[in-house]
Structure formats: structure tokens, C-alpha cells
Amino acid sequence: MTMRERYLTFKEKMSELWFVIKRNAAAKLGLGILITIIGIAVFAPWIAPYNPNVKSGAIFLPPSHKHLLGTDDVGHDIFSQLIYGTRISLMIGVLAASTAIIIGTLIGLSSGYFGGAVDEALMRLTDVWLSIPMMLFAIFMVAVLSRTATRMLYSVIIAIALTSWPGTARLVRSAVLSIKEYPYIESARAVGASSWRIMINHILPNVVPIIIIEVITRTGLAMLTEASLSFLGLGDPTAISWGMIIHYAMIRNAIVNGFWWWFLPPGIMISITVLGVLLLGLGLEEYFNPRLREG
Amino acid sequence: MKRVLARRLVTSIITFFVTISIVFIFAHLSGDPLAELEDDPRVTPDVIAAMKAAFGLNKPLYMQYLDFIWSVLHGNLGYSLQYLRPVEDIIKERFPYTLALLVPSITLSNYLAYKAGVETGWRRGSKFDLSFMTVSMFMRSVPYFWLAIIFLYVFSVKLGWTPIFGAITPGISFANTWAWLKDYLWHYILPFTVLVFRETLAMLLYVRNTLIEVLREDYITTAKAKGLDEAYVKYRYAARNALLPMITILGMRYAFLIDGAVLTETVFAYPGMGRTVFEAIVNRDFWLLQGAVVLLSASVIIVNFIIDIIYLYLDPRVRYR
Numbered sequence: 001m002t003m004r005e006r007y008l009t010f011k012e013k014m015s016e017l018w019f020v021i022k023r024n025a026a027a028k029l030g031l032g033i034l035i036t037i038i039g040i041a042v043f044a045p046w047i048a049p050y051n052p053n054v055k056s057g058a059i060f061l062p063p064s065h066k067h068l069l070g071t072d073d074v075g076h077d078i079f080s081q082l083i084y085g086t087r088i089s090l091m092i093g094v095l096a097a098s099t100a101i102i103i104g105t106l107i108g109l110s111s112g113y114f115g116g117a118v119d120e121a122l123m124r125l126t127d128v129w130l131s132i133p134m135m136l137f138a139i140f141m142v143a144v145l146s147r148t149a150t151r152m153l154y155s156v157i158i159a160i161a162l163t164s165w166p167g168t169a170r171l172v173r174s175a176v177l178s179i180k181e182y183p184y185i186e187s188a189r190a191v192g193a194s195s196w197r198i199m200i201n202h203i204l205p206n207v208v209p210i211i212i213i214e215v216i217t218r219t220g221l222a223m224l225t226e227a228s229l230s231f232l233g234l235g236d237p238t239a240i241s242w243g244m245i246i247h248y249a250m251i252r253n254a255i256v257n258g259f260w261w262w263f264l265p266p267g268i269m270i271s272i273t274v275l276g277v278l279l280l281g282l283g284l285e286e287y288f289n290p291r292l293r294e295g
Numbered sequence: 296m297k298r299v300l301a302r303r304l305v306t307s308i309i310t311f312f313v314t315i316s317i318v319f320i321f322a323h324l325s326g327d328p329l330a331e332l333e334d335d336p337r338v339t340p341d342v343i344a345a346m347k348a349a350f351g352l353n354k355p356l357y358m359q360y361l362d363f364i365w366s367v368l369h370g371n372l373g374y375s376l377q378y379l380r381p382v383e384d385i386i387k388e389r390f391p392y393t394l395a396l397l398v399p400s401i402t403l404s405n406y407l408a409y410k411a412g413v414e415t416g417w418r419r420g421s422k423f424d425l426s427f428m429t430v431s432m433f434m435r436s437v438p439y440f441w442l443a444i445i446f447l448y449v450f451s452v453k454l455g456w457t458p459i460f461g462a463i464t465p466g467i468s469f470a471n472t473w474a475w476l477k478d479y480l481w482h483y484i485l486p487f488t489v490l491v492f493r494e495t496l497a498m499l500l501y502v503r504n505t506l507i508e509v510l511r512e513d514y515i516t517t518a519k520a521k522g523l524d525e526a527y528v529k530y531r532y533a534a535r536n537a538l539l540p541m542i543t544i545l546g547m548r549y550a551f552l553i554d555g556a557v558l559t560e561t562v563f564a565y566p567g568m569g570r571t572v573f574e575a576i577v578n579r580d581f582w583l584l585q586g587a588v589v590l591l592s593a594s595v596i597i598v599n600f601i602i603d604i605i606y607l608y609l610d611p612r613v614r615y616r
């Protein structure tokens with residue numbers, strides 16, 4: 001981040017951002033996908049023809065005009081489940097990713113800023129954390145947490161957050177290590193600013209670009225993890241996400257019976273959403289890192 | 296050399312202890328491991344009290360922690376409430392199935408990714424490269440289990456080429472080992488293909504980017520300037536140096552592959568560790584789940600240690616530092 005950007009107003013920054021996205025076909029596609037998905041989530045009650053949690057027809061119906069994607073084993077409309085599932089999947093993805101990034105940023109900031117023994121201890125912990133099978137631990141955590149948690153939704157969010165912070169911590173740490181060397185940090189220390197103040201007011205703002213890209217990319221990855229956990233039966237039965245729809249399809253033998261309308265659409269929705277998020281992430285990386293723009 | 300090796304060994308041991316401590320902490324965060332039984336009206340309080348005494352659940356927490364580490368180190372992983380058998384016996388039966396999936400698929404996918412990654416990186420920006428990158432990008436967005444479901448739906452349900460579930464056709468007695476092997480491979484091929492397909496595409500991107508980095512090095516320019524044959528530069532100078540970073544992330548890839556195996560085995564009802572994890576979740580068989588997590592994490596640590604040793608031999612810079 002150059003010094004010049006500190007003097008740009010918010011509006012100017014946004015127009016520069018838009019300029020970069022506009023020229024990048026992939027980022028434009030990603031943004032388009034994301035806006036559509038968010039639109040579906042917001043307007044779910046108007047798009048979905050039925051209440052997804054109420055019996056609206058006979059059981060195991062194939063697709064028809066009345067039920068676009070048929071019904072499930074208890075007569076719930078699968079199309080409506082899919083539309084409402086957008087809310088759940090998106091919400092869990094965003095919340096889990098944000099929590100993971102808060103943890104990762106705090107650890108990365110302290111590690112990079114304080115250095116020494118703090119750095120050593122935190123980075124060792126990060127290394128250990130990175131070398132264990134993440135999803136397996138997320139599975140274990142949800143299974144354990146959901147025995148006491150009031151809603152499984154929170155267990156899922158906490159488990160994803162607790163297993164996905166190390167990547168962010170490392171990224172933030174290496175950014176802090178280079179920012180720390182700038183003269184203005186030394187000046188701040190010279191006028192007697194506290195460590196906390198320097199970290200929050202002087203270092204954190206310069207790490208923001210990295211954090212924004214991380215939030216976006218991690219949301220996609222968190223949605224994939226959530227889908228996997230739900231698929232394995234660790235989702236919240238009161239909040240049907242896309243992964244949960246596939247879980248129910250599998251345990252009700254939809255796959256071996258060839259009920260493609262039950263397990264194909266949720267997978268397509270997950271894939272498209274995650275693709276959109278990743279494409280947008282790539283585009284933003286280009287915005288924040290102008291060196292990539294040539295290539 | 297010996298000092299580096301000793302340090303790696305110590306790190307591995309520490310990692311193992313941290314891992315099982317995390318398992319212990321989380322297991323006890325939820326309180327009582329027998330909570331499910333206590334809710335069951337068929338189980339009397341006497342039985343619960345007897346079980347608590349038998350499993351040492353009435354001891355203080357630090358004693359339970361020491362007990363836990365002691366039994367893990369002795370290969371004692373608890374008792375499956377679903378199968379009414381020791382967890383380690385169940386794992387002994389199932390782990391070979393998973394290992395037979397993991398080792399060949401990580402080997403083949405690394406080989407394929409290496410070959411394809413070198414070609415795409417060498418021809419960076421070509422249509423060939425672009426199509427591989429697009430597929431790779433898209434596959435990153437597709438959930439693992441859903442890919443497995445598509446394979447199962449297309450090849451087993453629609454085309455009927457491969458069986459729908461299991462590792463062996465149930466209820467058959469085989470005339471000889473060949474007949475058994477044929478049946479085994481017939482069940483094996485689809486989960487194996489899913490893992491190889493997905494892992495190859497994930498690794499491909501990494502090999503390609505490493506190769507592009509290597510191509511920027513001065514010695515590549517020198518080799519080209521010397522008038523060396525293009526194929527010679529590609530394989531002897533560039534590809535060789537892209538190989539090393541591949542080995543570095545092999546341990547991480549193995550951990551990812553375990554996550555993939557859990558999902559793939561669940562879809563194909565393949566009786567390995569992954570399916571065991573799924574069954575333990577569905578049946579709330581806490582000790583079985585915990586045992587599977589401990590064992591699979593231990594296998595990751597062992598694999599990482601082996602890779603570290605291999606790395607020491609391959610990269611002299613690490614050896615002499």
C-alpha cells in the first residue's frame with residue numbers, strides 16, 4: 001500500500017476498485033454471481049413458492065410445475081429448501097470466516113509485532129495447527145460441542161473458525177513484520193504511543209487489504225467446509241443448508257434411486273457460489289497488488 | 296545431520312502431544328462422555344455409576360488426562376458403544392482399507408500433477424494452460440463429497456459399471472485370491488478415481504506456479520543461452536527444481552487427503568476409517584470417533600516426519616545448515 005492511497009477518499013477508492021473489477025472479466029463474473037446469490041438470500045420469501053419446513057405435497061414427488069424440484073421424504077418442497085438454504089449457507093460461511101479472521105488477525109498481529117518468545121510460541125502453535133487434518137478436527141469439535149450447545153448452528157460456526165485461522169495468522173504476521181520497519185511506526189513509538197495503540201491505529205489499517213481478500217476467500221472455503229460437515233450429518237436440523245439437503249438426499253437413498261433433482265441442484269449452488277467468491281477474491285488481489293495487473 | 300533429525304523427532308513428538316491434548320480438552324468441554332446413556336431410560340443409575348468407575352470418569356481431571364495419554368500410548372483407544380468392542384480392534388480392521396486408498400492415490404496424483412504441471416507451466420498462457428487452469432479453478436469450488444456423488448451417480452447408478460457400495464460384494468465366498476482381488480479392485484476403482492482426480496487438479500496449480508517461478512531464475516536463461524536442447528532445459532533444469540517444493544507440501548496434502556477420504560468413503564459406503572467417522576457421528580459413538588481422530592492425526596504426524604527425513608536427503612541446504 002502506497003502513501004498516496006492514504007489521501008484517497010472512500011468514494012475515490014471505490015471508483016478505483018470498480019475500475020479494476022470492470023476490466024477484469026473473472027472478477028466481474030464473480031461479483032455478478034455473488035450479487036445474484038445475495039439477492040436470492042434476501043428475497044427468499046418472495047422467490048420460494050412454499051414454506052420449506054411445512055409439508056406441501058405428497059412425498060418423493062419428481063419435478064413438476066407445482067414442485068420445480070420435486071419433494072423430499074416428508075413432502076417438503078425441495079426448490080423452496082434450496083432457496084432458503086442460500087440464507088443458511090451464506091450466513092454460516094460469512095460468520096465462520098469472519099470469526100476465523102478475527103482470531104487469525106489477532107494472533108498474526110501479536111506474533112509479528114511483539115516478536116521473540118511470543119512470536120515463537122504462537123507460530124509453533126500455528127504450525128501444529130496446520131499439520132492436523134482440519135476437517136477431521138472440525139468434525140470432532142462439532143460432534144463434541146453440539147452435545148452442550150443450544151443450537152448446532154453455533155457449533156458449526158465455532159468449529160470452522162477454530163480450524164481455519166492459521167492461514168490468516170501467517171499472512172498477517174508476515175505483513176506486520178514488513179510494516180513494523182517503516183519509519184512512521186518508529187515515530188509513533190518515539191512520541192510514546194502504547195503497543196496496543198500502534199497495533200490498532202498504525203499497523204492494522206495497513207493490513208486491511210489482506211484481511212478483505214482473506215474474508216472473501218475464506219468465506220468460500222468456509223462454505224465448502226460447512227457443506228461437508230452438514231453432508232456428514234453435523235448440520236443444524238432446524239436450519240437446512242445446501243449441504244444438509246444433500247445429506248438428507250443421501251440417507252434417503254436418492255442417489256441410488258437416481259433422484260437427481262434432489263442432490264444435483266444444491267451441489268451446483270455451492271459450486272457456483274464458491275466459484276464466484278474465489279473469482280472476486282482473485283480480482284481484488286489484483287486491485288490491492290498492482291504488480292499483478294500487468295500479467 | 297543427526298542434530299537436525301533429532302530436532303525433527305522432538306517436534307513430531309510435541310505435535311503429537313499437543314494434538315491429543317486438544318482432543319482431550321474438547322472431549323471434556325462437553326462434560327460427561329456418558330451423557331447419551333444417562334438420557335436412556337433403559338440404563339439404570341447403578342450401571343452408569345459402575346461404568347464411570349470402570350472408565351475412571353470419577354477421578355480428578357488431571358488424573359483423567361494422564362490416564363488418557365497413558366492408554367493412547369498403549370494403543371488403548373476406548374470402547375465402542377455401538378459395536379460393543381474395543382475401538383482399536385475396529386480400527387485395525389478398517390485402517391488397511393483407507394491406507395490402500397490413500398497411498399496409491401497420493402502417489403499417482405503427484406505423478407500426474409507433476410507431469411501436467413510442468414507442461415502447463417512451460418507453456419504458460421497457451422490455450423492448453425488456460426483450459427487446465429479453468430478446470431482446476433472450477434474444481435476448487437466443487438465440494439469433494441458432491442464430486443464423489445456425481446461419480447457414483449454416473450458410473451454406478453446410470454451406467455452400472457461399478458458397484459454401488461462397499462469394498463467387497465457381501466455374502467460371497469471366493470474361490471481363490473484372484474477372484475477376491477478382482478472383486479476388491481472392482482469396488483476400489485471409483486473411490487480411487489475420485490481421490491486421484493481431485494488431488495491431481497489441486498496439486499497441478501501448485502506445480503505450475505512453482506515451475507513458473509523456477510523459469511525466472513538466471514540459470515534457466517543461462518541454459519537456454521548456451522543453446523541447450525529445449526526438452527533438456529525443461530526436464531533437467533526446470534522440472535527438477537519444481538520437484539522439491541512438491542515434497543515440502545506433501546505432508547499437508549496427506550492431511551487434506553484424509554479429509555477427502557472421509558467424504559469419499561462415506562459416499563461409497565467404503566468400510567475404511569472415513570466411513571467409520573461418519574458412522575460414529577450418526578450413532579453418537581463418541582469413543583470410536585475420538586479413536587479415529589487420534590489415529591488419523593498420528594498417521595499425519597508420522598507421514599510428516601518421514602517426509603522431513605526424505606527432504607534432508609534431497610536438499611543439501613537443509614542438511615548443512
